[in-house]
Amino acid sequence: MNTPLDVLGRCSAVLRALSAREPGGATTTRAAADTGLPRPTVHRLLVGLEREGLVERLPGSAHWVLGAELYLLGRTASARYDVTVYARPYVQQLARLTGESAFFSARQGDETVCLIREDGSFPIRSHVLYEGIRLPLGVASAGLAILAHLPERDTEHFLSRTELTSAFGSAHAQEQLRERLADTRRRGWALNAGHIVEGSWGMGAAVFDSHDRPGWALSLTGVEQRFSGERQDEYGRLLLEAAHQLSQAIRQRGE
Known part of the structure; x- marks a missing residue:
């Protein structure tokens, strides 16, 4: 069974993989190859991240991109960093x-x-x-x-x-x-x-x-x-x- 730290680490890896593929994003298969994680695992993580607004799927496409919630969080953090x-x-x-x-x-x-x-x-x-x-x-x-x-x-x-x-x-x-x-x-x-x-x-x-x-x-x-x-x-x-x-x-x- 994955621990919360395992899940957080894998989510972070997926987000970084999508970031490296901006602005066009990446398919589930491409993100799995970039992270070295199994494709079913990456798909499950992407669906969960989508629920939280951290990623989204481009309309009419199989490509995933970073979501609006990350932009809002980043705007808040930018004052410090x-x-x-x-x-x-x-x-x-x-x-x-x-x-x-x-x-x-x-x-x-x-x-x-x-x-x-x-x-x-x-x-x-x-x-x-x-x-x-x-x-x-x-x-x-x-x-x-x-x-x-x-x-x-x-x-x-x-x-x-x-x-x-x-x-x-x-x-x-x-x-x-x-x-x-x-x-x-x-x-x-x-x-x-x-x-x-x-x-x-x-x-x-x-x-x-x-x-x-x-x-x-x-x-x-x-x-x-x-x-x-x-x-x-x-x-x-x-x-x-x-x-x-x-x-x-x-x-x-x-x-």
């Missing part, structure tokens, strides 16, 4: 100054969630990241920047219980990941040298709260040719300056 109003000008500034796609991501447990995307003027863009995508810490430059600046015990705990190679390739093996974490601490900013999609590079810098904890990250993505040599140094400087200023703004807000 939403810092996108502070971050957006910095994301826009980074996109304007570099011509690349700029992002703002938040840490949520062992993952980062992309909250803002702003495309720059350079016509060739990377589409690896988009608003709403969730990635484990250590994957992509935002998650790498955050993981590198966590307290050492937290970083080691994450590494001890996490295996990334099966989903993201051998470049995310422990030895390589530790080298990138060390490089990030040395430089201050993180570099993803095409480790998710070949030719798609990214750079990121951590943003800190009032307790000096890395809760967010600013990042840039683009094609490899745009992230080498002197331009890499320039982007790193711009990211660190913007991350420092945004950290100050968040601290003054009292986060």
Whole structure:
């Protein structure tokens, strides 16, 4: 028999799976594949979540999407957690100054969630990241920047219980990941040298709260040719300056 904690954990997994598939949502079969749960279990959970208004089925479709009740709950919680109003000008500034796609991501447990995307003027863009995508810490430059600046015990705990190679390739093996974490601490900013999609590079810098904890990250993505040599140094400087200023703004807000 499932305990209440089992059910809550499975409901949370289903909601996250739907979130990752917004705005089009996901079928029951797709949500089951994304969560690794049996299809009958996912169907039962979706029906229960629908009764509470937490999910709904698109009219005339087999796709499930997040429900209105989640929006209302989120609006209430945003007064405590939403810092996108502070971050957006910095994301826009980074996109304007570099011509690349700029992002703002938040840490949520062992993952980062992309909250803002702003495309720059350079016509060739990377589409690896988009608003709403969730990635484990250590994957992509935002998650790498955050993981590198966590307290050492937290970083080691994450590494001890996490295996990334099966989903993201051998470049995310422990030895390589530790080298990138060390490089990030040395430089201050993180570099993803095409480790998710070949030719798609990214750079990121951590943003800190009032307790000096890395809760967010600013990042840039683009094609490899745009992230080498002197331009890499320039982007790193711009990211660190913007991350420092945004950290100050968040601290003054009292986060």
